[in-house]
Amino acid sequence: xxxxxxxxxxxxxxxxxxxxxxxxxxxxxxxxxxxxxxxxxxxxxxxxxxxxxxxxxxxxxxxxxxxxxxxxxxxxxxxxxxxxxxxxxx
Amino acid sequence: xxxxxxxxxxxxxxxxxxxxxxxxxxxxxxxxxxxxxxxxxxxxxxxxxxxxxxxxxxxxxxxxxxxxxxxxxxxxxxxxxxxxxxxxxx
DNA sequence: AAAGAAAAAGACATAAAATGTCTACCCACA
DNA sequence: TGTGGGTAGACATTTTATGTCTTTTTCTTT
Numbered sequence: 694x695x696x697x698x699x700x701x702x703x704x705x706x707x708x709x710x711x712x713x714x715x716x717x718x719x720x721x722x723x724x725x726x727x728x729x730x731x732x733x734x735x736x737x738x739x740x741x742x743x744x745x746x747x748x749x750x751x752x753x754x755x756x757x758x759x760x761x762x763x764x765x766x767x768x769x770x771x772x773x774x775x776x777x778x779x780x781x782x783x
Numbered sequence: 784x785x786x787x788x789x790x791x792x793x794x795x796x797x798x799x800x801x802x803x804x805x806x807x808x809x810x811x812x813x814x815x816x817x818x819x820x821x822x823x824x825x826x827x828x829x830x831x832x833x834x835x836x837x838x839x840x841x842x843x844x845x846x847x848x849x850x851x852x853x854x855x856x857x858x859x860x861x862x863x864x865x866x867x868x869x870x871x872x873x
Numbered sequence: 874a875a876a877g878a879a880a881a882a883g884a885c886a887t888a889a890a891a892t893g894t895c896t897a898c899c900c901a902c903a
Numbered sequence: 904t905g906t907g908g909g910t911a912g913a914c915a916t917t918t919t920a921t922g923t924c925t926t927t928t929t930c931t932t933t
Contacts, residue, residue: 694818694825695929703810713799717807720793722830728784730871735784738902738907740812741860745872749889753921756885764921768872770831772862776907781820782835782858785902828880828929839917843893846913852894865880 729770741774819860831864 694702700718704711725743728735735743751764784792790808794801815833818825825833841854 694814694823696827697930699811699814699825699827702814703807706814707803707806707810709803709807713797713803714807716797717793717799717804718811720797721789721808721811722827724784724789724792724796726830726868726871728789729868733784735789736901736908737786737789737812740816741862742908743862746890748920751889751921753888754886755922756887757923759886760922762921769920770864770868770872772831772833772864773909774860774862778816778819778860781816782860787902826881826929832881836918838892841893841916843916844914845894845896847895849913850894854893863881867880 726770732768737775739775739777741772741778744771744773745769746771816860822858827865829865829867831862831868834861834863835859836861 696715696718700711700714703709703718704714707714709717725735729743729745732745734745737743745768748764748767748769750766753762753764754760755762786805786808790801790804793799793808794804797804799807815825819833819835822835824835827833835858838854838857838859840856843852843854844850845852
């Protein structure tokens with residue numbers, strides 16, 4: 694599914710205008726991004742949590758060149774699905 | 784942030800009613816869940832992809848009982864953040 | 874609907890990170 | 904108020920994440 698598919702589906706199921714749905718979906722994504730940038734996790738009951746994970750300094754590989762590089766410590770965005778969501782896919 | 788926090792933030796930033804925003808956010812989550820249940824991934828450019836990952840059969844431990852359990856092969860929901868999202872947190 | 878731009882997916886070897894299980898407890902949301 | 908979400912523990916195995924390149928897909932504009 695693409696964003697357009699999602700927007701159409703939501704508009705169909707809720708009766709809300711596609712324009713408002715699109716704006717809301719885009720605002721949702723932007724809000725999650727900004728929140729995690731501020732290291733504030735987002736908990737969505739029954740769906741999952743968008744959380745910040747810390748990654749230690751790491752020795753990685755540039756596999757194209759077969760060289761070693763050091764990746765400094767950094768944060769990554771992660772999603773932890775809720776039990777309900779996981780159970781739905783099992 | 785909780786769902787209510789997100790809804791308030793979106794309503795504030797877009798001017799859309801909290802009721803409509805709440806309905807849209809809930810419908811968004813439900814649509815993503817149903818899509819992944821159907822093994823149809825959701826691609827949201829600039830945010831990330833909700834994808835189905837296959838987990839192989841695995842031997843795990845029940846540490847309370849110190850016994851071994853076989854977890855059968857199954858699907859899990861996963862999120863792959865976009866490069867833009869990852870870069871924002873680095 | 875078509876075109877074009879750009880994001881995203883996927884492949885490679887290997888060190889680091891995550892995974893799964895159960896139980897008990899606490900917090901918070903609807 | 905009921906229930907979902909988060910946390911901790913052990914440990915052996917599985918999965919991820921790095922850069923670059925090519926191809927595919929998304930998404931905006933016309």
